[in-house]
Amino acid sequence: xxxxxxxxxxxxxxxxxxxxGHDRGSRIxxxxxxxxxxxxxxxxxxxxxxGVVKLAIEEDVDAIGVSSLATDHLIVPQLVERLRExxxxxxxxxxxxxxxxxxxxxxxxxxVSAIFGxxxxxxxxxxxxxxxxxxARAERDADLREVTS
Amino acid sequence: MTKEAIQLSLPGFxxxxxxxxxxxxxxxxxxxxxVNRSGIEIQPLYTPRDWDGxxxxxxxxxxxxxxYTRGVYPTMHRGRTWSQRQLIGLGTPEDYNARVRQMxxxxxxxxxFLPCNSGFRGVDCDEVDxxxxxxCGTVSNTVDDMEVALDGVPxxxxxxxxxxxxxxxxxxxxxxxxxxxxxxxxxxxxxxxxSDYLSHFIANHMFYRLSLPGSRRVLTDHVAFCLERLPNWxxxxxxxxxxxxxxxxxAETVGFTFSTALQYAEDCVxxxxxxxxxxxxxxxxxxxxxxxxxxxxxxxxxxxxxARLARERLGAKNPGSWRFKFHGQTSGVDLxxxxxxxxxxxxxxxxxxxxxxxxxxxxxxxxxxxxxxxxEETARIAVATQNxxxxxxxxxxxxxxxxxxxxxxxxxxxMESEILAVIARIDAAGGMYKAAxxxxxxxxxxxxxxxxxxxxxxxxxxxxxxxxYQLADEESAFRPTERPDPSRMxxxxxxxxxxxxxxxxxxVYRALAALARAAQDEKDNVFxxxxxxxEAGVTHGEIVGCLRKELGFGRPLxxx
Numbered sequence: 001x002x003x004x005x006x007x008x009x010x011x012x013x014x015x016x017x018x019x020x021g022h023d024r025g026s027r028i029x030x031x032x033x034x035x036x037x038x039x040x041x042x043x044x045x046x047x048x049x050x051g052v053v054k055l056a057i058e059e060d061v062d063a064i065g066v067s068s069l070a071t072d073h074l075i076v077p078q079l080v081e082r083l084r085e086x087x088x089x090x091x092x093x094x095x096x097x098x099x100x101x102x103x104x105x106x107x108x109x110x111x112v113s114a115i116f117g118x119x120x121x122x123x124x125x126x127x128x129x130x131x132x133x134x135x136a137r138a139e140r141d142a143d144l145r146e147v148t149s
Numbered sequence: 150m151t152k153e154a155i156q157l158s159l160p161g162f163x164x165x166x167x168x169x170x171x172x173x174x175x176x177x178x179x180x181x182x183x184v185n186r187s188g189i190e191i192q193p194l195y196t197p198r199d200w201d202g203x204x205x206x207x208x209x210x211x212x213x214x215x216x217y218t219r220g221v222y223p224t225m226h227r228g229r230t231w232s233q234r235q236l237i238g239l240g241t242p243e244d245y246n247a248r249v250r251q252m253x254x255x256x257x258x259x260x261x262f263l264p265c266n267s268g269f270r271g272v273d274c275d276e277v278d279x280x281x282x283x284x285c286g287t288v289s290n291t292v293d294d295m296e297v298a299l300d301g302v303p304x305x306x307x308x309x310x311x312x313x314x315x316x317x318x319x320x321x322x323x324x325x326x327x328x329x330x331x332x333x334x335x336x337x338x339x340x341x342x343x344s345d346y347l348s349h350f351i352a353n354h355m356f357y358r359l360s361l362p363g364s365r366r367v368l369t370d371h372v373a374f375c376l377e378r379l380p381n382w383x384x385x386x387x388x389x390x391x392x393x394x395x396x397x398x399x400a401e402t403v404g405f406t407f408s409t410a411l412q413y414a415e416d417c418v419x420x421x422x423x424x425x426x427x428x429x430x431x432x433x434x435x436x437x438x439x440x441x442x443x444x445x446x447x448x449x450x451x452x453x454x455x456a457r458l459a460r461e462r463l464g465a466k467n468p469g470s471w472r473f474k475f476h477g478q479t480s481g482v483d484l485x486x487x488x489x490x491x492x493x494x495x496x497x498x499x500x501x502x503x504x505x506x507x508x509x510x511x512x513x514x515x516x517x518x519x520x521x522x523x524x525e526e527t528a529r530i531a532v533a534t535q536n537x538x539x540x541x542x543x544x545x546x547x548x549x550x551x552x553x554x555x556x557x558x559x560x561x562x563x564m565e566s567e568i569l570a571v572i573a574r575i576d577a578a579g580g581m582y583k584a585a586x587x588x589x590x591x592x593x594x595x596x597x598x599x600x601x602x603x604x605x606x607x608x609x610x611x612x613x614x615x616x617x618y619q620l621a622d623e624e625s626a627f628r629p630t631e632r633p634d635p636s637r638m639x640x641x642x643x644x645x646x647x648x649x650x651x652x653x654x655x656x657v658y659r660a661l662a663a664l665a666r667a668a669q670d671e672k673d674n675v676f677x678x679x680x681x682x683x684e685a686g687v688t689h690g691e692i693v694g695c696l697r698k699e700l701g702f703g704r705p706l707x708x709x
Contacts, residue, residue, distance in 0.1 A: 074284070
């Protein structure tokens with residue numbers, strides 16, 4: 001099933017939080033999403049959690065992709081929590097990179113929608129991000145209608 | 150006339166070759182178009198028509214003789230096999246010490262030190278989220294920490310590789326430990342493994358701490374200090390690994406790496422360092438991918454090219470300067486999360502390519518590196534893989550055993566042409582420093598990375614368990630991930646804070662002031678002041694912080 005293409009296009013933040021600087025994956029995925037027609041906001045590595053929340057607000061994003069190759073996934077639950085506190089709970093958060101199998105459930109429980117490991121295909125990633133972006137957009141549109149009607 | 154050339158002139162050759170060609174075409178049906186990672190088309194058969202041996206002397210020669218295609222030493226692995234150097238680092242200094250003692254007992258003949266990610270970012274352990282401490286490397290911020298980490302390790306007898314970029318605080322801490330133990334610095338041997346700042350800016354943003362010009366300054370000072378004070382230390386390891394891991398093809402990797410080495414050599418010569426003193430201590434660090442013959446051809450071509458660059462272009466006179474000595478690490482990029490035990494077979498294949506290429510030092514990846522930092526058991530299997538290839542498979546009996554293969558020699562020549570074309574392109578851009586500053590190299594690597602990913606996506610490159618031979622349930626093979634013990638890490642951070650309180654504030658202040666002054670004085674040596682600061686109790690984060698203020702913070706030059 002192909003996820004609906006948004007108009008205006010889905011806005012996706014591709015970022016890295018914490019200490020890891022391995023950015024081949026985040027750059028490749030950013031290119032995948034851009035080529036699939038999404039508006040990609042790309043950051044260099046080492047963003048602070050507060051900085052990502054601020055950027056998510058300023059750039060009005062529908063989804064956030066966090067790449068972690070060297071254990072920064074351990075602080076992703078903190079990011080999800082801060083987003084929720086900032087009223088951005090409906091933004092989809094997806095993690096890509098290396099997350100050991102036994103540490104994945106904690107991320108999913110925290111609200112991460114999916115974890116893409118090495119070998120994940122371009123299609124799976126694009127489809128999933130498009131779907132969570134569409135859902136986030138719909139929820140936020142509904143919220144907006146509620147306030148304005 | 151060589152023996153091969155005589156065979157070529159035999160009347161039957163042309164006829165038999167034409168017959169084979171006809172039979173092949175008839176039976177193969179639609180032939181596959183095979184292109185290696187460097188873009189070279191691979192033929193189904195190679196013959197004396199492709200490589201006739203007529204250039205044996207100028208292009209190959211003998212082991213230990215210019216141009217060193219067959220090996221940099223006369224005896225190669227028959228005399229001395231490679232150093233078995235596994236990358237290790239986890240948890241607190243105590244954790245590192247326990248692991249390093251096990252690795253030495255298991256047969257490792259050299260050690261390496263990988264700092265914690267907080268160290269790579271240039272901060273101390275009390276400045277980051279404790280969840281991220283010691284998860285990928287060892288926390289080591291002071292001489293005291295290093296003393297614990299190296300307890301029982303015979304400094305002065307064993308070679309140590311420090312995976313530590315500018316301003317090289319880990320080496321400074323190690324020198325502090327040596328001084329406390331009374332080990333003469335002249336006896337300290339090893340390598341500054343992450344000294345290649347250009348590769349960090351170009352291909353691996355994990356490692357840079359200082360601005361591009363700041364990194365250039367500190368590296369040159371580091372080289373000058375080491376050549377004068379540490380005669381057994383290799384201050385420069387030019388790292389092709391980062392470029393290949395970031396997606397450069399094997400040929401591009403060697404081209405970029407040599408362009409980088411030329412840049413460092415020119416910078417050091419400009420500072421007044423003698424080229425022959427410098428090049429004798431140059432080492433290289435490369436990835437060994439699973440593209441078996443391509444890797445072997447890559448390294449054989451690299452030896453020949455480096456010998457010619459060092460002698461003809463840099464004007465080095467001493468044969469020791471012409472030798473391309475390299476550490477190889479089996480490529481983690483080829484490893485898969487799926488069916489993880491398969492990675493043992495991949496690492497074995499990569500290691501064979503490295504050994505047949507004549508490497509000087511090797512790290513074999515643990516099979517779980519695609520998903521985690523290796524455990525004790527997986528690290529032990531990685532070392533055992535090397536032992537098996539050396540002891541049981543007899544891979545070290547013959548020097549450069551694939552030489553003379555029509556295929557390997559043809560491919561070596563072709564890889565050489567590709568590599569030289571890359572070097573020419575960087576030369577045209579004004580050298581590696583300028584080519585990194587302008588983003589040229591980054592975009593070349595980005596294009597190659599995407600091209601290769603596309604080949605995997607289209608199924609042109611097969612990866613077992615990823616785009617073919619997939620299995621359903623495969624996650625269960627992994628043990629629980631080892632994480633540093635939170636209470637021990639907490640105690641370590643508390644000790645670190647107490648240490649900072651206990652120091653002589655005056656000594657710390659004076660050392661940092663001297664460091665800051667050195668950064669602004671081209672005639673002073675920044676690394677010499679780093680070493681003094683370490684001895685005075687200044688921490689890693691304080692040293693990096695001071696130099697960032699003086700020389701600029703490292704930032705990505707080009708993004709996306």
